[in-house]
Amino acid sequence: MSRTRYALNGMVCTVDHLASAAGAAVLDRGGNAVDAAIAANAVLAVTSPHLCGLGGDLFALVHDGSSAHALNASGRSGSGADPDRLRAEGHDRMPHLYDIRSVPVPGCVDGWSALHERFGRLPLPEILAPAIRHATTGFPASPLLAPGGEFIGSLTGAGDFAAARRTGDVIRRPGVARTLEAIASGGRAAFYEGEFGEGLLALGAGEYLPEDLTRPNADWVEPIQAEAFGHRIWTIPPNSQGYLLPLSLAILDKLDLPDDPADPRWAHLLVESARAAGHDRLDVLHEGATAPLDSADARRAMIDPERRTPFIDHTAPGDTTYLCVVDGDGMGVSLIQSNAAGFGSLIFEPATGINLHNRGIGFSLTPGHPAEYGPRRRPPHTLSPALITHQDGSLRSVIGTMGGDAQPQILLQLVTRLLRHGQTPGQVIGAPRWALGVDGADTGFDTWRQEAVVEVEDGGPWSEGLREHGHPVTAVEYGSNFGHAHLIDVLPSGVLAGAADPRALIGAALGR
Numbered sequence: 001m002s003r004t005r006y007a008l009n010g011m012v013c014t015v016d017h018l019a020s021a022a023g024a025a026v027l028d029r030g031g032n033a034v035d036a037a038i039a040a041n042a043v044l045a046v047t048s049p050h051l052c053g054l055g056g057d058l059f060a061l062v063h064d065g066s067s068a069h070a071l072n073a074s075g076r077s078g079s080g081a082d083p084d085r086l087r088a089e090g091h092d093r094m095p096h097l098y099d100i101r102s103v104p105v106p107g108c109v110d111g112w113s114a115l116h117e118r119f120g121r122l123p124l125p126e127i128l129a130p131a132i133r134h135a136t137t138g139f140p141a142s143p144l145l146a147p148g149g150e151f152i153g154s155l156t157g158a159g160d161f162a163a164a165r166r167t168g169d170v171i172r173r174p175g176v177a178r179t180l181e182a183i184a185s186g187g188r189a190a191f192y193e194g195e196f197g198e199g200l201l202a203l204g205a206g207e208y209l210p211e212d213l214t215r216p217n218a219d220w221v222e223p224i225q226a227e228a229f230g231h232r233i234w235t236i237p238p239n240s241q242g243y244l245l246p247l248s249l250a251i252l253d254k255l256d257l258p259d260d261p262a263d264p265r266w267a268h269l270l271v272e273s274a275r276a277a278g279h280d281r282l283d284v285l286h287e288g289a290t291a292p293l294d295s296a297d298a299r300r301a302m303i304d305p306e307r308r309t310p311f312i313d314h315t316a317p318g319d320t321t322y323l324c325v326v327d328g329d330g331m332g333v334s335l336i337q338s339n340a341a342g343f344g345s346l347i348f349e350p351a352t353g354i355n356l357h358n359r360g361i362g363f364s365l366t367p368g369h370p371a372e373y374g375p376r377r378r379p380p381h382t383l384s385p386a387l388i389t390h391q392d393g394s395l396r397s398v399i400g401t402m403g404g405d406a407q408p409q410i411l412l413q414l415v416t417r418l419l420r421h422g423q424t425p426g427q428v429i430g431a432p433r434w435a436l437g438v439d440g441a442d443t444g445f446d447t448w449r450q451e452a453v454v455e456v457e458d459g460g461p462w463s464e465g466l467r468e469h470g471h472p473v474t475a476v477e478y479g480s481n482f483g484h485a486h487l488i489d490v491l492p493s494g495v496l497a498g499a500a501d502p503r504a505l506i507g508a509a510l511g512r
C-alpha cells in the first residue's frame with residue numbers, strides 16, 4: 001500500500017530513496033524543481049542502470065508557475081544508419097540486444113543541459129555532487145538491481161556490477177564518477193566530445209560521425225494537451241506515444257463511467273478507451289507526426305459500452321524510470337528517462353562503464369514506413385510523462401510511470417482515480433492496475449499485431465466481470481509490468497500531497 005506524504009515547501013518522488021534525498025537536498029540549498037530533478041536523475045543514472053542512465057534518453061515537462069513547457073531529449077540514429085544493410089542480413093525488425101545499430105546517440109545529458117540552461121538556478125557542480133559521491137564512494141545494490149549483477153558484471157565494460165551478488169552489496173562506478181565530474185565542469189561537450197563520445201565513435205565503427213555527437217539532441221517542443229474531468233492533461237508530442245493519454249482521457253470523459261472503480265464496467269470502459277486511442281499507433285507514431293487528438297469523438301463511437309471491440313492492440317513492456325518534483329515556488333517537473341530494455345542494448349562503453357540504451361528498436365525496417373530506420377532519425381518512443389493543470393493554467397499535478405507501451409494505460413487509470421474519483425495520491429498509486437499484454441513474445445519490446453489479453457494485477461477486482469464483457473483476462477502478480485508510478489498533487493491549500501510507488505521497493509516521496 002502506498003502512503004500519501006504531505007509537504008509545504010517542496011517534494012521529490014523517485015524510484016530510489018537515495019535519488020529522492022539528493023533532490024530534496026538540492027531544494028534545501030535553494031535550488032528549484034529543475035535543479036532537484038537533474039540531481040535526482042543523476043543519482044538514478046548511478047544507482048539504477050537497469051532503468052536509466054547517461055546512455056539513455058530523456059523527456060520532461062516543466063510548469064514554470066504559469067505555463068507548461070516540453071523537452072524532447074531523445075537521441076537520433078547515426079549518420080551511418082543503413083536499413084538496406086540490416087535487411088540484407090536477414091533482419092525484418094531492428095536487432096534487440098548486442099547490436100550498436102539499435103543505439104541512437106543518447107539524449108540524457110543533452111536533456112540535462114537544456115533544462116539547466118533554461119531553468120536552472122544552482123551551478124551544475126553542486127547539482128551533480130550527490131551523484132558523483134555515490135559513484136565514487138559506492139552505493140548499496142537495490143533489490144531490483146542485485147539479481148542481475150552477476151550476469152551484467154560478466155559483460156565487457158560492465159565490471160563495476162560484478163560486486164553485486166546480493167541486495168546491499170556495495171557497487172562503485174569510477175568511470176561514471178569521472179564522466180559526471182567532466183559534465184559538471186565542461187557541460188555537454190565534455191560528455192559527447194570527451195571520453196564517452198570517443199568510445200561511442202569507436203564502438204559504432206562507422207554508425208556515427210563526430211558531428212552526430214556535437215549536434216545537440218534536445219529540443220523544446222510545443223506540448224500537447226486535451227481536456228478531461230474539468231482539467232487539462234499535458235504531455236509530449238510524437239515521436240513520443242504520450243498523445244495516447246490525453247486522447248484516451250478525452251474518449252473516456254464522455255462515457256458513462258461508474259462511480260466505483262471496483263465495478264468491472266469501470267475497467268471495461270478504461271480498457272476500451274485505451275484500445276480505441278492506440279489501435280493504429282504503429283501506423284501513426286513517428287517523428288514529426290501530428291497527434292490525432294481531434295479523433296476522440298470518432299474513436300469513442302467505435303466503443304461498445306458492454307462488449308469488447310475487435311481492435312488490434314499494440315503493446316510492449318519496458319524498463320524506464322520516472323520522477324517528479326514540485327518546489328516551494330510552484331514550479332513542477334515531470335521527467336522520464338530510460339534505457340529501453342532493462343540495461344538497454346547490453347553494450348557498455350568500456351572506458352566509462354556507461355551502458356547504452358536500445359531505443360532504436362522502435363524503428364521499422366519496412367521500406368517507406370514513416371518510422372523507417374535511417375540516418376539522423378528519432379525512433380518512436382514509449383516515454384510519456386504527464387502534467388495536469390486547472391482550467392486557469394495553474395499547476396494541479398505532475399504524474400508519470402515506467403512501463404513501456406503500457407505507460408498511457410497505467411496513467412489513464414491513475415488520472416481517472418485522481419480527477420474523477422477524488423482519491424488521494426497514496427490511494428491512486430497503490431491501487432491494483434490492469435495492462436494490455438501478449439504472451440509468447442520473443443523479446444520484451446516486440447510489437448504485436450494481434451488481440452491483447454487484459455492482464456489484471458493481483459488484487460484487482462475486475463477479472464470475472466471483464467470476461468463477461470468479452471475480454472480475455474489473465475492474472476498477474478502485483479508489481480509485474482505495472483510500472484513504478486509517482487504523483488505529486490497540489491492541493492487547494494497549496495500543500496503538496498505525493499506518493500511513490502510501493503512496487504519500486506525502495507522508492508520515496510520526500511517533502512520539505
